[in-house]
């Protein structure tokens with residue numbers, strides 16, 4: 530079986546969808562075989578692409594606030610693995626919105642990587658793409674409904690909305706997220722760490 534380090538080197542050399550990536554391939558992910566929590570997000574933005582550090586932006590700040598983790602703990606890859614649905618920055622669409630994660634990426638790499646992460650006990654499914662892949666028919670009609678049903682996916686998965694600042698209104702409208710889900714999320718994650 531390939532080692533995780535060798536597989537990550539292979540991933541970092543990937544150019545499968547290079548022709549579609551406006552800034553070229555730069556896979557951004559991190560993992561060590563001892564990790565117990567896995568964060569599956571969408572795809573890097575420009576700041577993450579530039580720095581090569583996942584969640585190194587305002588969305589990451591909010592995700593760390595949700596988790597009540599400082600940067601040192603959040604980026605301790607021996608404890609937390611971070612693997613988005615698309616590893617490279619996909620660019621923006623005609624309206625200036627983020628393009629979806631490249632569809633080639635997760636089918637190509639995810640199962641191989643997860644096979645080398647035997648200690649993962651909880652995967653945080655951040656946003657609709659991760660929820661679609663990992664919950665399949667079990668996910669609800671909308672992200673809101675899926676997140677609201679978070680208890681149904683325990684203990685392996687916990688769905689979250691994207692922590693984008695564009696979702697601030699969503700957070701205000703769905704108070705249960707802060708009062709019920711976040712305390713449970715923190716307790717579970719801190720317990721695993």
Ligand code: SF4
Nearest residue numbers: 543545546616617634
């Ligand atoms: S998005 Fe994924 S499949 Fe496409 S080039 Fe990057 S690592 Fe390879």
